[in-house]
Amino acid sequence: MPELPEVETIACGLRPQLTGRRIVSVAVRNEGTVQGDAAAFARCVPGRVIAGVGRRGKLLLLELVPLDGAAGRADAAGPAGVAVDAPSDVPPDAADLMTCRDAAGKMAGSSATGAAGASGNTGNTGNTVSTGSAGGNRVPHLLGVHLKMTGRLFVYGPEVAPNTHTRVIFGLDDGNRLFFDDARKFGYVRALSEADLATWDFWRSLGPEPLEIAAPDFAALFRGRRGRIKALLLDQTVIAGIGNIYADESLFRASIRPDAQAGELSPDRLRVLHGHLVDVLRESIAECGSSIRDYRDAHGDAGAFQNRFRVYGRSGQPCVACGRALTTGKVAGRTTVFCEHCQKLK
Numbered sequence: 001m002p003e004l005p006e007v008e009t010i011a012c013g014l015r016p017q018l019t020g021r022r023i024v025s026v027a028v029r030n031e032g033t034v035q036g037d038a039a040a041f042a043r044c045v046p047g048r049v050i051a052g053v054g055r056r057g058k059l060l061l062l063e064l065v066p067l068d069g070a071a072g073r074a075d076a077a078g079p080a081g082v083a084v085d086a087p088s089d090v091p092p093d094a095a096d097l098m099t100c101r102d103a104a105g106k107m108a109g110s111s112a113t114g115a116a117g118a119s120g121n122t123g124n125t126g127n128t129v130s131t132g133s134a135g136g137n138r139v140p141h142l143l144g145v146h147l148k149m150t151g152r153l154f155v156y157g158p159e160v161a162p163n164t165h166t167r168v169i170f171g172l173d174d175g176n177r178l179f180f181d182d183a184r185k186f187g188y189v190r191a192l193s194e195a196d197l198a199t200w201d202f203w204r205s206l207g208p209e210p211l212e213i214a215a216p217d218f219a220a221l222f223r224g225r226r227g228r229i230k231a232l233l234l235d236q237t238v239i240a241g242i243g244n245i246y247a248d249e250s251l252f253r254a255s256i257r258p259d260a261q262a263g264e265l266s267p268d269r270l271r272v273l274h275g276h277l278v279d280v281l282r283e284s285i286a287e288c289g290s291s292i293r294d295y296r297d298a299h300g301d302a303g304a305f306q307n308r309f310r311v312y313g314r315s316g317q318p319c320v321a322c323g324r325a326l327t328t329g330k331v332a333g334r335t336t337v338f339c340e341h342c343q344k345l346k
């Protein structure tokens, strides 16, 4: 599954292709790929303009704004932003918007009462998309895409036909199309209104962003916690965006065994772990992510961070630090590679 650096890389690749583009059509080819009400999704997303591309944890986010609110937002995207064409055909009129508001409300559950609660988990740096309201708390203003195991997002010219794995097609006002392809169908797309964000357990439970949290706050996440450090790093409600690769790599660099009890690690060691976690994530983003199995970025290119793995996928090979054979075990149900000599339980 793509982790934080891979999703960040995909977002960076899509940003210049999508920012400022108006979505003119949505074709849902597999209803199971759309979370929530698929009919409302297909009715409410067309007509909206993509004002930015970001992510939260491993969730890729397209920021949606109404056409009349798009001009200023596209400018804010900087040089990568594409100017918004003023199309001659009209955006959804007021009546359509009301329908969308109603539909999004149903999607979010009838008990949704407002936007309160959505802001608490919102990232506040350039990495993540603002969840500021773009008009009405039930109008979708974010499109969430979770790639899971095999999901891919590509922008193609109009001459490219969908394949058997193409689950959703977004038509764009420049004639290109954004395909969401997903061979194994674990991935999903979801239109998110303020009300939906306030009631969507997955969103509400996401832990802090590792590249945004300060080291002492990171250390505090594990104070008194039961469980092995790797299991907690993989737990998206503790910290968002980390998977098997970056858990193993950061723990190796920090000389901490993956099966160490988190609550028994000193704050100093946890601060060191945070430093290495930030380093591996940033190094991987700089290398356009890690390409294992079929990960590709928004341009179809493979990343290169897999060439820098020190433990992940190196079972039985010599430790880069001490030369002894690396050990393989299971931690949190996941294959885990570490050095018994260099990594310590406390």
Ligand SMILES: [Zn+2]
Pocket (backbone or CB within 6 Å): 319, 320, 321, 322, 323, 324, 339, 340, 341, 342, 343
């Ligand atoms: Zn070693």
